Amino acid sequence: xxxxxxxxxxxxxxxxxxxxxxxxxxxxxxxxxxxxxxxxxxxxxxxxxxxxxxxxxxxxxxxxxxxxxxxxxxxxxxxxxxxxxxxxxxxxxxxxxxxxxxxxxxxxxxxxxxxxxxxxxxxxxxxxxxxxxxxxxxxxxxxxxxxxxxxxxxxxxxxxxxxxxxxxxxxxxxxxxxxxxxxxxxxxx
Amino acid sequence: xxxxxxxxxxxxxxxxxxxxxxxxxxxxxxxxxxxxxxxxxxxxxxxxxxxxxxxxxxxxxxxxxxxxxxxxxxxxxxxxxxxxxxxxxxxxxxxxxxxxxxxxxxxxxxxxxxxxxxxxxxxxxxxxxxxxxxxxxxxxxxxxxxxxxxxxxxxxxxxxxxxxxxxxxxxxxxxxxxxxxxxxxxxxxxxxxxxxxxxxxxxxxxxxxxxxxxxxxxxxxxxxxxxxxxxxxxxxxxxxxxxxxxxxxxxxxxxxxxxxxxxxxxxxxxxxxxxxxxxxxxxxxxxxxxxxxxxxxxxxxxxxxxxxxxxxxxxxxxxxxxxxxxxxxxxxxxxxxxxxxxxxxxxxxxxxxxxxxxxxxxxxxxxxxxxxxxxxxxxxxxxxxxxxxxxxxxxxxxxxxxxxxxxxxxxxxxxxxxxxxxxxxxxxxxxxxxxxxxxxxxxxxxxxxxxxxxxxxxxxxxxxxxxxxxxxxxxxxxxxxxxxxxxxxxxxxxxxxxxxxxxxxxxxxxxxxxxxxxxxxxxxxxxxxxxxxxxxxxxxxxxxxxxxxxxxxxxxxxxxxxxxxx
Numbered sequence: 001x002x003x004x005x006x007x008x009x010x011x012x013x014x015x016x017x018x019x020x021x022x023x024x025x026x027x028x029x030x031x032x033x034x035x036x037x038x039x040x041x042x043x044x045x046x047x048x049x050x051x052x053x054x055x056x057x058x059x060x061x062x063x064x065x066x067x068x069x070x071x072x073x074x075x076x077x078x079x080x081x082x083x084x085x086x087x088x089x090x091x092x093x094x095x096x097x098x099x100x101x102x103x104x105x106x107x108x109x110x111x112x113x114x115x116x117x118x119x120x121x122x123x124x125x126x127x128x129x130x131x132x133x134x135x136x137x138x139x140x141x142x143x144x145x146x147x148x149x150x151x152x153x154x155x156x157x158x159x160x161x162x163x164x165x166x167x168x169x170x171x172x173x174x175x176x177x178x179x180x181x182x183x184x185x186x187x188x189x
Numbered sequence: 190x191x192x193x194x195x196x197x198x199x200x201x202x203x204x205x206x207x208x209x210x211x212x213x214x215x216x217x218x219x220x221x222x223x224x225x226x227x228x229x230x231x232x233x234x235x236x237x238x239x240x241x242x243x244x245x246x247x248x249x250x251x252x253x254x255x256x257x258x259x260x261x262x263x264x265x266x267x268x269x270x271x272x273x274x275x276x277x278x279x280x281x282x283x284x285x286x287x288x289x290x291x292x293x294x295x296x297x298x299x300x301x302x303x304x305x306x307x308x309x310x311x312x313x314x315x316x317x318x319x320x321x322x323x324x325x326x327x328x329x330x331x332x333x334x335x336x337x338x339x340x341x342x343x344x345x346x347x348x349x350x351x352x353x354x355x356x357x358x359x360x361x362x363x364x365x366x367x368x369x370x371x372x373x374x375x376x377x378x379x380x381x382x383x384x385x386x387x388x389x390x391x392x393x394x395x396x397x398x399x400x401x402x403x404x405x406x407x408x409x410x411x412x413x414x415x416x417x418x419x420x421x422x423x424x425x426x427x428x429x430x431x432x433x434x435x436x437x438x439x440x441x442x443x444x445x446x447x448x449x450x451x452x453x454x455x456x457x458x459x460x461x462x463x464x465x466x467x468x469x470x471x472x473x474x475x476x477x478x479x480x481x482x483x484x485x486x487x488x489x490x491x492x493x494x495x496x497x498x499x500x501x502x503x504x505x506x507x508x509x510x511x512x513x514x515x516x517x518x519x520x521x522x523x524x525x526x527x528x529x530x531x532x533x534x535x536x537x538x539x540x541x542x543x544x545x546x547x548x549x550x551x552x553x554x555x556x557x558x559x560x561x562x563x564x565x566x567x568x569x570x571x572x573x574x575x576x577x578x579x580x581x582x583x584x585x586x587x588x589x590x591x592x593x594x595x596x597x598x599x600x601x602x603x604x605x606x607x608x609x610x611x612x613x614x615x616x617x618x619x620x621x622x623x624x625x626x627x628x629x630x631x632x633x634x635x636x637x638x639x640x641x642x643x644x645x646x647x648x649x650x651x652x653x654x655x656x657x658x659x660x661x662x663x664x665x666x667x668x669x670x671x672x673x674x675x676x677x678x679x680x681x682x683x684x685x686x687x688x689x690x691x692x693x694x695x696x697x698x699x700x701x702x703x704x705x706x707x708x709x710x711x712x713x714x715x716x717x718x719x720x721x722x723x724x725x726x727x728x729x730x731x732x733x734x735x736x737x738x739x740x741x742x743x744x745x746x747x748x749x750x751x752x753x754x755x
Contacts, residue, residue, distance in 0.1 A: 013230050013248050043402045044251025047299050051388040083354070103355035107343055108381065127230045169244065 002035075004058040004155055006146060007042040007049075009098075012170040016071070016122030016135045017044075020062040022168060023118075023142045029166035031147065034156035049101040058153050059112040060146055061098070064135075065119030072121060072134035074141045079115035116149050118142045129171040191218055194721055206694060206733050209547065210710055210724055217713045217724065222694045222706040223545065223552035231538055234684040239265045239676050240409045240650065242684065246672065247403055249686065252734055254402045255288045255394060256665040257686065260672040265409045265650065267508050268659025268676055272481045274645040277411035279635035280424075282477045282487075283432070284397050284404065285663065286628045290439055291390035292666035292732075293568075293621040294447055297614065298383035301729040304722065305454050306368060306376045309361035311344040314370035323375050326453060326597065329445040331382060332375070340378035360722040368457055376454070379446050386442040389435045396428055396435075411647035416639055429636055436632060440625040443618075451618035452590055455611045456598025465610030465727040467709030468563050469496035471570035472692070474671070475507050476664035477627060479634075483507055487627050488664055489583075491574045492559065496608055498577035507662045512559075516671065516687060519556040522549065522696040530558065530699070533673035534658050536685040552696040556704060557687050565705040566668025566692040567731060569607060569616035576604055582626065586619040610709070613730035652679040665689055667732050693731050706731060 008024030010017040021041045028039050042049065042061075053059050065075060083106070085099040098117070105111040120142055123132040131139075150157040191211040211219040230249055234242055242265065247258035259281060266273065273281075316337040323332035347354055360366070368376070391401055397414065398404025406413045417423035455462070475490035483506055490512075491503035504512055519530040526539040545551045556563070564570070575583030587604060594600040607616060656677040663670045668689030675683040695704030703711075706728060713723050 011248060011251065013233055013245065041403065043248065043254060045402065046252050047295055048252075048391070048402065050384060051391070054384075100355060104384070107347055107355050108384070109343075127233060129233065170248075 002038040003056060004037045004060070004150070004153070005052060005056055006037065006039045006060045007052065007062070008040070009042050009044065009061055009063040011044050013127060013129060015124045015126050015128055015130070016120075016132055017064050017125050018129065018170070019064050019120045019122065019131055019135055019139070019142075022131060023062045023120075023139055023146075025166040025168050026139055027143050027146060029160075029164040030143070031157055031159055033150075037150070037155055037157070045101075046097070047101060047104070049098065050104045053101060053112055054105050054108060054110040056112040058114040058116075058149075058155070060116045060118065060149055062118045062120070062142055062146070063098075064122040064125075067119070067121045069121045070134070071123035071132060072138040074138050074145060075119040075121065076145060077117040077119060079111070082115065082117060114149075114153055116145075118145050192718060194718060194724075196721065196724065206728075208706070208710075208724060208728060210721070212715060212718045215715050215718060217710045217715065220703070220707040220710040221547050221551055221696070222554075222704055222728075223696065224554045224694060231684045231686060234681050237681050238679065239268075239652065239674060239681050242674070242681060243407055243409075246686065249688075250734065251402070253288075253292070253665060253667070255284060255398070255404055256663050256670055257672070258404060258407050259285060260661040260663045260665075260670050260686070261674075262407050262409050263507070263661025263663065264659045264672040264674040265661070265676070266659070267661055268657040268674055269409075269650050269652070271410055271648055271650055273478075273483070274411050274643075274648060275481055275638050276414075276416060276635060276643060276646050278478050278481065279631050279638065280397055280406070280412050280414055280646070282631045283628065283635065284394050285477070286624045286631065287390045287393035287397075287436070287439075289624055289666045290443060290621060290628070291387045291394070293617050293624075294383050294387040294390065294443070296617065296666070296732045297447060297451060298380045300732070301614070301726075302376055302380055302450075302454075303356075303359050304726045304729055305366070305458065306373050306380075307361055307363075307366040308344055308356050308359060308373065308377060309348065310366075310368070310370045310373045311341055311377055312348060312370075314341060314374035316341055316374065319371040319374045319378075322371050327445045327449045329441075329449075332378070337374055337378050340381055341374055343381070344377065360720050363720055363722050364716045365722050365726075368454075372453065372457065376450055379450055382442070382446070386439055386446075390439045393432050393435050393439075396432055397424070408647060410650045411645075414646055416644045416646060418639065429632070433629075433632060436625075436628045440629065443621045443625040448586075448590070448618045448622050449593070451614050452593035453597050455590075455602075455615055456594050456600050458611065459594075459598060459600045459602075461611040461726070462600075462602055462606040462609045464713055464723075465613075465709045465730060466496075466608040467707070467711070468565045468703070468705040469608055470494050470559070470562050470564045471573050472559055472564040472566050472669055473571040473574045474509075474512060474662040474664050474669050475504055476662070477631070478507070487582075487630070488571065488623075489575045489578055489580045490571075490664070491578060492564065493570075493573055493577065494562070496605070498573060498604065501574060501577040503574075503578055508660045512662070512671075513660055515559045517558050517561070518685075518687065518691075519558055519698040521556070521699040523552050523555045524550050525555065530561075533660075533671070533685040533687055534675055534683060536673070536683065538685070552694075554691050554694050554696060554704075556695040556698040557692050558698060561700075563695060563698065563702050563704055563708075564692055566689050567613065567616075568620040568666075568668075569613045570668060571664060572616040572619050573604065573607065582623050583619070586622040589622075590615050590619050610727045610730045613732075617732070652676065654678055656682065667734055668692060690731075690734050694733060706733070 008020035010020035012018035243261035
């Protein structure tokens with residue numbers, strides 16, 4: 001039964017906003033996990049996130065963050081940091097975000113005991129796939145943080161001896177040369 | 190002197206709806222709807238293989254991934270004149286219905302009910318009296334005193350903690366809130382239950398689409414589900430039975446809870462049948478095809494002009510010539526280059542950001558027009574288009590709703606009263622009941638077709654080298670969605686998505702005609718302009734979604750400009 005969720009959040013078509021799903025595909029290709037851990041590319045959820053997180057023991061999310069730190073900085077947030085955010089007026093369903101979903105889970109008495117948000121400061125969010133170089137650089141650090149959290153909580157998580165090709169179908173690098181991008185997908189190393 | 194109020198919530202880096210209204214003598218005298226982010230995602234698709242487009246388009250929006258995937262494969266199939274096997278049609282229909290049921294439930298309870306329900310009145314409610322009231326309204330079995338008491342305890346816990354958490358931003362105690370503590374408690378108890386039932390609907394999407402969010406089973410020409418009645422890994426009896434069970438629960442919730450609650454809220458706020466009409470031109474496309482060629486549908490389409498229900502014109506197919514020829518997009522007041530209203534196949538998406546100026550350009554949303562006029566899309570459009578054409582299923586639930594308004598609150602309404610804020614909520618609940626019935630029908634159609642020995646799920650597409658164009662439509666939860674594709678040399682030459690919220694959140698056009706959100710807000714009375722709850726009620730009734738989906742998390746929780754008075 002799943003008790004932990006690793007979720008990648010972000011829009012893979014909007015530059016560094018895609019770092020969450022990117023990290024998720026990378027860690028999926030490099031590690032094996034116990035059956036109690038589920039890995040999900042969550043895209044850009046709204047309240048749908050609530051039902052993904054209720055009843056979990058551990059929630060680990062990766063998302064791009066807006067911050068004054070330089071692009072590529074990895075910043076960690078815990079449950080209390082996220083719950084401190086005051087919900088704003090909701091005009092459209094994109095507005096309820098992580099903090100609202102967590103608050104709903106709290107109200108239902110089913111909020112995850114351990115929450116870690118691995119945030120990566122983005123450089124650009126223009127339409128187009130692929131990460132900025134400094135954000136791409138920080139992916140390994142984000143993965144290390146996730147692995148460390150899983151080990152701290154006693155979950156099974158082990159590096160694969162022969163990693164799979166990551167399923168990054170939307171393209172890894174920026175730039176107009178699409179053929180190069182496609183090649184990068186089928187032959188990542 | 191008119192006051193200007195801007196509702197501009199900022200929680201993401203960019204990309205959300207902003208509403209500006211001018212208020213004179215406590216009523217809205219002018220309104221602007223704008224989206225604050227560039228929707229240039231379509232450009233990514235140029236030069237790609239059209240068979241891959243759906244994977245990208247389902248990332249347009251994080252809330253409606255499925256609908257953009259579906260419209261995309263349909264656009265390519267329309268361009269290639271490709272027939273779709275029956276099994277694939279029914280599987281797709283089931284996914285679309287289940288997604289819509291999830292979406293409508295979430296919209297009413299999680300995204301708009303608290304505009305009408307005052308959570309802070311709940312501690313005063315008597316759970317036993319609430320349960321008795323509930324029994325008089327519905328046969329739903331989960332309205333017991335104990336269940337209601339548990340819901341009340343949740344609110345008490347939040348209220349007494351001093352931190353309102355998820356309820357921080359409500360307009361509690363606002364003079365426009367009028368429900369009794371008991372009705373507030375009942376609705377809130379269903380708010381909690383709704384989280385459970387919307388999830389069951391999504392599970393159906395997940396079983397058929399292999400995962401959610403982002404279904405994986407589509408392909409141009411059909412679906413990729415393998416059908417094998419005896420296999421647990423393929424689509425077989427196990428999974429079909431699981432779907433039947435889940436749907437039965439969702440159907441019950443929709444018909445016994447959601448529909449009844451909407452009718453009850455409507456009966457208790459009857460003045461809102463007179464507020465929020467705006468643009469009375471309506472547009473809907475036929476959907477839920479019943480054969481492989483797409484010549485018969487379970488949901489009718491067509492258009493209405495100026496609220497003239499008798500003058501309704503029907504669409505025969507989902508890519509009817511009248512629809513194909515009638516759509517254009519105007520950028521006079523949108524941040525794009527160009528000065529002509531263009532057909533989507535010739536559409537351009539070249540940005541020209543100039544900053545918000547209500548007299549000039551003020552939105553990233555283009556202004557789509559049908560035969561040159563703004564159109565309202567969404568469940569209300571679909572219900573009115575169906576009702577006025579005598580569509581039996583639409584009539585059944587619309588008439589039932591009208592009877593309920595009268596039975597609960599003595600409110601005498603006609604279909605014409607649906608041109609309103611409440612009408613949009615009522616129409617969504619009516620549509621949900623229709624879809625609930627159709628969910629079970631299409632599951633049976635699928636099972637019956639498989640039982641005949643037909644296991645076909647896919648027809649192979651062949652891409653021609655000459656230029657072809659197509660439109661893929663879907664009557665999505667928020668209304669008419671259309672993806673327009675031009676294919677040349679087996680690659681995408683042009684791609685434009687005209688999404689429901691583009692129709693509804695449209696800015697003014699060159700003739701100065703307001704978009705539906707804008708027009709619906711005019712003359713809305715505001716009890717307290719500094720707390721514009723009434724504006725939110727009307728905007729929320731459209732189920733707005735800006736389809737831009739940039740979700741970068743802002744840890745500072747910067748809360749900027751909510752109801753800022755200038």
